[in-house]
Amino acid sequence: MATKLNKRSVVIVGGGLTAALVARQLTAKGTDVLVLERGVDRRKAAEAKIPNQRDELRWDIRGGLGQDWAVETYTVRHSRNEDALPARRLGAFLPGEGLGGAASHWNGFTWRWSEYDPTLRTRFETRYGKSAIPADLLIQDWGVTYAEMEPHHHLFEKLFGISGKAGNINGKIQSGGNPFEAPRRDDYPQPPVQPTEAGLIFKGACEKLGYKPFIAPSGNSSGTYTNPDGMKLGQCQYCGHCERFICEAQAKATPDALLYPVLFQRKNFEIRLQCRVLGVDYDREAKRVLGVRYVDLITGEEYEQPADVVVLAAFTMSNTRFLLMGGIGAPYNPATGEGVVGKNFCIRPIRRSISSSGIAGSIRSSPAAAPASASTNSTTTISIIPVSDSLAAAESVPISRTGVPSAVGACRRGRRVGARNGRKRMPPGTPTRSRSKFKARAIRIARTISISIRSTMTSMVSRWCASPSIGATTI
Numbered sequence: 001m002a003t004k005l006n007k008r009s010v011v012i013v014g015g016g017l018t019a020a021l022v023a024r025q026l027t028a029k030g031t032d033v034l035v036l037e038r039g040v041d042r043r044k045a046a047e048a049k050i051p052n053q054r055d056e057l058r059w060d061i062r063g064g065l066g067q068d069w070a071v072e073t074y075t076v077r078h079s080r081n082e083d084a085l086p087a088r089r090l091g092a093f094l095p096g097e098g099l100g101g102a103a104s105h106w107n108g109f110t111w112r113w114s115e116y117d118p119t120l121r122t123r124f125e126t127r128y129g130k131s132a133i134p135a136d137l138l139i140q141d142w143g144v145t146y147a148e149m150e151p152h153h154h155l156f157e158k159l160f161g162i163s164g165k166a167g168n169i170n171g172k173i174q175s176g177g178n179p180f181e182a183p184r185r186d187d188y189p190q191p192p193v194q195p196t197e198a199g200l201i202f203k204g205a206c207e208k209l210g211y212k213p214f215i216a217p218s219g220n221s222s223g224t225y226t227n228p229d230g231m232k233l234g235q236c237q238y239c240g241h242c243e244r245f246i247c248e249a250q251a252k253a254t255p256d257a258l259l260y261p262v263l264f265q266r267k268n269f270e271i272r273l274q275c276r277v278l279g280v281d282y283d284r285e286a287k288r289v290l291g292v293r294y295v296d297l298i299t300g301e302e303y304e305q306p307a308d309v310v311v312l313a314a315f316t317m318s319n320t321r322f323l324l325m326g327g328i329g330a331p332y333n334p335a336t337g338e339g340v341v342g343k344n345f346c347i348r349p350i351r352r353s354i355s356s357s358g359i360a361g362s363i364r365s366s367p368a369a370a371p372a373s374a375s376t377n378s379t380t381t382i383s384i385i386p387v388s389d390s391l392a393a394a395e396s397v398p399i400s401r402t403g404v405p406s407a408v409g410a411c412r413r414g415r416r417v418g419a420r421n422g423r424k425r426m427p428p429g430t431p432t433r434s435r436s437k438f439k440a441r442a443i444r445i446a447r448t449i450s451i452s453i454r455s456t457m458t459s460m461v462s463r464w465c466a467s468p469s470i471g472a473t474t475i
């Protein structure tokens with residue numbers, strides 16, 4: 001039998017990045033906030049200190065800082081006719097666990113949305129006509145504009161001491177930055193991080209091809225920094241143990257380093273660690289949430305925690321599950337297209353755009369489909385944006401059937417094409433018509449190889465030389 005606790009004003013499920021940002025705003029206004037987090041606080045634990053911090057097997061290969069798939073997982077099916085089975089190993093989809101959630105060990109790439117991302121449907125329709133968007137494409141405007149979101153991007157960047165070089169300040173293109181970025185009110189709070197050797201090679205190669213490389217904005221501190229809340233970051237040591245690791249140098253902008261310490265000082269904030277929320281109680285008639293039920297993982301005791309407001313901040317997949325299990329909102333039905341809960345949920349779909357002037361790109365995060373419901377807020381796309389920014393995205397094709405990028409696959413594809421090309425080399429003296437056909441084919445092949453090399457390089461740069469998020473982009 002669960003013990004019923006006293007009612008709280010706001011209960012937040014999950015103690016990651018979203019929860020910390022929400023709690024920061026609410027507690028500043030005097031609102032009482034309780035966070036329930038299933039994991040622990042690792043800030044002073046061995047995983048945050050040398051030598052254990054460098055344990056690649058434990059933190060990187062085995063993903064030791066994230067959700068333990070042996071204990072709790074999601075089920076997966078590839079079509080509605082299949083039985084859903086538990087996933088025990090998930091590539092890029094790595095929900096976090098513990099104070100700070102996934103962002104406690106994230107990489108730190110911090111892109112803003114493009115100006116047209118929140119109004120993509122309108123933009124395509126205006127440019128190409130309504131019929132250009134197929135009926136089954138779920139793209140839609142978000143209901144907010146970039147201009148409305150800009151102050152929030154600005155605040156986040158100041159709080160997280162983002163290192164970068166602006167490409168567009170109030171509409172004026174800045175040299176050395178991303179010329180396609182949305183207008184910003186000022187430069188990043190810190191200069192960009194230093195490129196590593198691989199980053200410099202990448203930069204040189206891009207410049208030779210006529211592109212404009214720039215250093216990606218990142219939450220890896222290029223210097224020492226104090227944020228508006230008085231929280232400090234040290235300088236990045238370029239240790240290379242960044243993504244999937246806790247930064248032992250206090251140089252990575254994370255919620256546990258920058259947001260929670262401030263919250264802990266506030267009397268109207270409480271966090272209960274090692275408390276797993278089991279479900280949200282919902283009064284269907286009154287259409288009101290009553291509170292949550294959770295189990296204390298140390299004692300095994302179950303509790304009912306009433307609340308005026310419940311904020312789901314347990315990461316998109318779990319938030320959607322809580323809504324579905326609680327009978328809150330209309331579940332999305334892919335057969336009829338009705339309902340919103342669970343609609344458009346996706347992680348890192350890839351689109352590849354080819355412009356008439358060839359392929360070039362800034363690899364960046366952007367929303368592929370507009371959020372239609374609470375379950376879509378983390379939709380992330382890596383796009384290759386054409387040089388001319390000509391919105392060739394309308395011609396986008398997925399890189400792989402599953403939509404999952406593979407640098408290795410891309411590389412292999414390039415080699416195979418190259419080998420075929422070698423076998424069919426035209427001997428000197430071949431008639432011109434065949435030569436021009438051959439030339440056209442050679443150009444196609446070269447383009448394919450170019451995509452392959454570029455996507456491989458980008459992956460390599462972002463993964464290997466840019467552990468502290470260095471220079472992964474070209475335009």
Ligand SMILES: Cc1cc2nc3c(=O)[nH]c(=O)nc-3n(C[C@H](O)[C@H](O)[C@H](O)COP(=O)(O)OP(=O)(O)OC[C@H]3O[C@@H](n4cnc5c(N)ncnc54)[C@H](O)[C@@H]3O)c2cc1C
Pocket residue numbers: 013014015016017018019036037038039066094095096097098099100101102103104105106107108109110111243244275276277278313314315316318365378
């Ligand atoms: C290795 C890695 C690298 C990344 N790199 C980048 C990057 O470079 N740039 C970028 O923009 N994004 C990056 N991300 C993604 C980014 O970190 C996440 O999108 C972001 O942290 C999500 O924040 P969140 O608060 O919504 O969810 P989370 O951070 O996942 O927090 C959710 C919290 O809820 C808790 N929780 C879940 N279920 C329950 C429950 N039932 N009861 C109680 N608590 C629960 C979890 O333990 C977790 O702490 C990266 C993620 C990972 C894992």
Ligand code: SF4
Pocket residue numbers: 220221235236237238239240241242243245246247248249250251252467468
């Ligand atoms: S690369 Fe820099 S930010 Fe990343 S963990 Fe190392 S010191 Fe910290």
